[in-house]
Amino acid sequence: MMTCDVLVIGAGVAGCAVAYELAASGAEVVVAERGTVCSGSSALNAGGIRQQFSHETSVRAGMATVRRLGTFERDFGVDPGFRQTGYLFLHAGGEHERMLQRAVRIQNACGVPTRMVGPEEVSRLVPGIELADLVGGAYNPTDGYADPHSIVAGFAGGARDRGAVLLQWSPVTAMELDGNRVRAVTAGSRRIVPGLVVNAAGAWAPGVAALYGGSLPITARRSDIFVIDRTPAPDRFLPLTIDLATGHYLHSEGKGLVAGLAESFEVTDPPARAAVGWEVLPLLVERLVHRLPVLEAAGVTRGWAGFIETTPDDNPVVGWTHLTNVYTVAGFSGHGMCLAPGLAPQVARELRGEPSELPLDVYRLERFERGSVEPEEVWGGGGIAAGTTGARPPVAPD
Numbered sequence: 001m002m003t004c005d006v007l008v009i010g011a012g013v014a015g016c017a018v019a020y021e022l023a024a025s026g027a028e029v030v031v032a033e034r035g036t037v038c039s040g041s042s043a044l045n046a047g048g049i050r051q052q053f054s055h056e057t058s059v060r061a062g063m064a065t066v067r068r069l070g071t072f073e074r075d076f077g078v079d080p081g082f083r084q085t086g087y088l089f090l091h092a093g094g095e096h097e098r099m100l101q102r103a104v105r106i107q108n109a110c111g112v113p114t115r116m117v118g119p120e121e122v123s124r125l126v127p128g129i130e131l132a133d134l135v136g137g138a139y140n141p142t143d144g145y146a147d148p149h150s151i152v153a154g155f156a157g158g159a160r161d162r163g164a165v166l167l168q169w170s171p172v173t174a175m176e177l178d179g180n181r182v183r184a185v186t187a188g189s190r191r192i193v194p195g196l197v198v199n200a201a202g203a204w205a206p207g208v209a210a211l212y213g214g215s216l217p218i219t220a221r222r223s224d225i226f227v228i229d230r231t232p233a234p235d236r237f238l239p240l241t242i243d244l245a246t247g248h249y250l251h252s253e254g255k256g257l258v259a260g261l262a263e264s265f266e267v268t269d270p271p272a273r274a275a276v277g278w279e280v281l282p283l284l285v286e287r288l289v290h291r292l293p294v295l296e297a298a299g300v301t302r303g304w305a306g307f308i309e310t311t312p313d314d315n316p317v318v319g320w321t322h323l324t325n326v327y328t329v330a331g332f333s334g335h336g337m338c339l340a341p342g343l344a345p346q347v348a349r350e351l352r353g354e355p356s357e358l359p360l361d362v363y364r365l366e367r368f369e370r371g372s373v374e375p376e377e378v379w380g381g382g383g384i385a386a387g388t389t390g391a392r393p394p395v396a397p398d
């Protein structure tokens with residue numbers, strides 16, 4: 001039998017960042033991971049790091065992530081590969097433009113230097129771009145993209161260095177209850193008796209909650225991502241560009257690009273791995289070539305898929321859930337790399353019984369019962385619906 005102050009379930013970016021923050025403050029932490037560290041969605045994403053959200057809490061969490069990445073190598077001895085190339089949201093006017101304008105005002109009030117840009121600046125930022133059906137964009141030069149594996153490895157190593165025990169190949173399969181608290185957890189062949197349990201199991205968090213009779217409104221949606229063998233600007237890193245008009249995103253990757261569609265596809269009872277949906281490739285190629293005609297002769301060298309852990313309002317579930325000693329930090333809805341590192345110190349504060357320095361009401365599970373949801377509008381389900389054609393509502397990764 002093993003005991004600990006906090007058992008974290010899941011070793012993705014959320015679980016490892018929270019484990020690090022707790023271990024750094026002296027807690028005895030155990031992380032139970034079904035596979036290896038960073039083997040879920042955190043291994044499969046585009047690495048986009050943005051502060052361009054429509055809700056102040058998410059803007060501030062994104063800002064905290066950017067600050068964290070600024071000192072990451074010094075703090076953890078790992079280069080997170082963070083390139084502040086900026087994030088550019090393209091729009092064709094209408095509701096997308098109004099939504100971006102509203103969000104830019106909120107971001108500016110928080111201190112994020114996002115600005116609305118016109119076609120000339122867009123074509124400077126993305127050479128060779130087709131502008132005929134675009135009105136402009138929203139651009140923040142301090143956003144960018146990073147290497148997700150390095151970020152998770154840094155947090156995992158930092159947690160281990162501060163005494164956390166990371167158990168790999170240790171799926172959590174059962175929980176014993178004592179009244180309204182979890183008394184013991186089965187992880188692989190071990191029985192663990194924790195003070196607190198953190199459910200950081202991403203797309204699989206509902207399955208973990210079901211072990212104690214709880215339910216979480218998190219849906220797994222398959223999202224496909226592809227590597228393209230050329231770029232319109234081989235000599236520089238493009239901003240992470242999200243085309244709200246057609247529904248796709250891209251950023252530089254080596255001598256080419258990575259790109260994906262806005263659409264994602266619901267999968268019930270998600271397996272550990274998702275097979276890439278090659279059938280979506282023609283639609284992505286059509287949108288890419290429309291926006292960047294130079295890609296007409298490009299090749300696609302590989303593709304993969306992961307699950308986006310999606311809530312009905314595209315905000316995560318963060319807070320105490322169902323039982324007195326269970327805390328959930330999951331359901332990042334396509335922006336876990338942006339938000340989890342910045343939120344982890346606040347999660348650790350709440351787990352220590354201290355108040356969060358960020359207002360987390362917008363993330364509480366109870367919002368769905370209270371009917372007080374404030375959907376994330378920027379590149380979430382509601383934000384791109386008008387411009388895309390696939391499965392509704394689409395939820396896109398960052």
Ligand SMILES: Cc1cc2nc3c(=O)[nH]c(=O)nc-3n(C[C@H](O)[C@H](O)[C@H](O)COP(=O)(O)OP(=O)(O)OC[C@H]3O[C@@H](n4cnc5c(N)ncnc54)[C@H](O)[C@@H]3O)c2cc1C
Pocket residue numbers: 009010011012013014015032033034035036037038039040041042043044045046047048049170171172173200201202203204205208223224225260305306307308309329330331332333334335336337338339397398
């Ligand atoms: C194609 C794609 C592109 C994306 N692009 C971006 C982007 O650019 N920027 C961004 O911010 N986000 C992006 N995302 C979303 C991002 O990847 C996720 O929001 C983030 O990784 C979620 O992290 P997590 O730690 O909550 O979950 P995960 O990384 O999935 O970690 C959960 C862990 O729990 C483990 N687990 C599950 N069940 C159990 C169990 N019973 N016992 C023990 N362990 C268990 C899993 O094995 C997994 O390792 C993208 C996602 C996809 C699929």
